Amino acid sequence: MAGKGRRGWTGPAAIALALFGVVAIAASGEGSWRDILAGGNNPPPREFPVLEPSRPIRLAIPSLDVRAPVHSVGVADDGTIAVPKLYRHNQAGWYERGPTPGQFGPAIIVGHADTRDGPSVFHDLPDIEPGARIEVTRRDRAIAVFEVNTVEHFDKDELPIERVYGDYVRPGLRLITCGGRWLGDGIGYADNIVVFASLVDVRDA
Template sequence: MAKGGRRSWTGSVALLLGLFGVFAIAFGGDGGWREILAGGNNPPPREFPVLEPSRPIRIAIPSLDVRAPVHSVGLADDGSIAVPPLYRHNQAGWYERGPTPGQFGPAIIVGHADTRDGPSVFHDLPDIEPGALVEVTRRDRAVAVFEVNSVEHFGKDELPIERVYGDYARPGLRLITCGGRWLGDGIGYADNIVVFASLVEVRDA
């Protein structure tokens, strides 16, 4: 069942979800945003936990009962962030050209909301509440714990690029999926769902 309209998906094109549109808007044809993701801003003094680079391997959102592996995703041929493959629709994808979770800047983790076969890893992401915790286990066995600041819906032509991708004030996390109203096969969902979270704790796995 589709998250936006609680309807079955019809047509193989729809299986690409709305994520493609999200990231095409964010990155398509504009190398400047790649510079933002690479971390062009100068970081402030370390007044909160900050980690060295180490790629994420698992994500847990206890309040949503989400526990899933995390795999790397890069850029598609058109310059958008690659969508996680459908055979991994219950797994999440970390954008490997951005910060790793716990570094300065916004680490970006994406996931499908659903497929024609049913819910996927980020199906319930719109239901997360401010103050909820997101735990990301890294390859170095550190667990970066983030606290949700807000969950926001944006039309696909209204994504606030600087807020989502350009905030290097502290270690942050962005969880992104599609949602809102279902617009039909070949178009997908009307909105982007973006969870904004900040690093609050680091512990051993």
């Protein structure tokens, strides 16, 4: 997430995402989907593909010229989503307690914006535009193709947890990194940048 910025390194504690409540929501998997439907609502028409579980292994964002390996991340000591280790700053991390890309619900992929050595995998994420395609290659060799809906900035203390993690009406993707104002060493950046995207196609790798 946040790295050095312009003034210095923030340290591992400072770069953890402020994603309180994520474990209870994202780890619940299809249970959340069933809960949403429990009020007598009918499932939406499936005018989109839905895939069986399979871990992501690669991420491509053609419009940003991003191509990166994806590995699994879990929960940090403070209860937030863990971020990739600094030596993996050019890799992305998939939150392994949530849906895999293509399942119902939002698959969560996080990455650093920069480190003391320069730009990292999600450095240019704020520049992605609605309509852009994001391609996630899965272990089963299916490529899940997502279309960007919106790109939004949230103060780390005001992240809309239910909107980011609780939308199980269709297969979705969230790309998350840090951004906004640099607040200094030990704090990092002020915001989380969240890309909201929806699954629109599947093809073979």
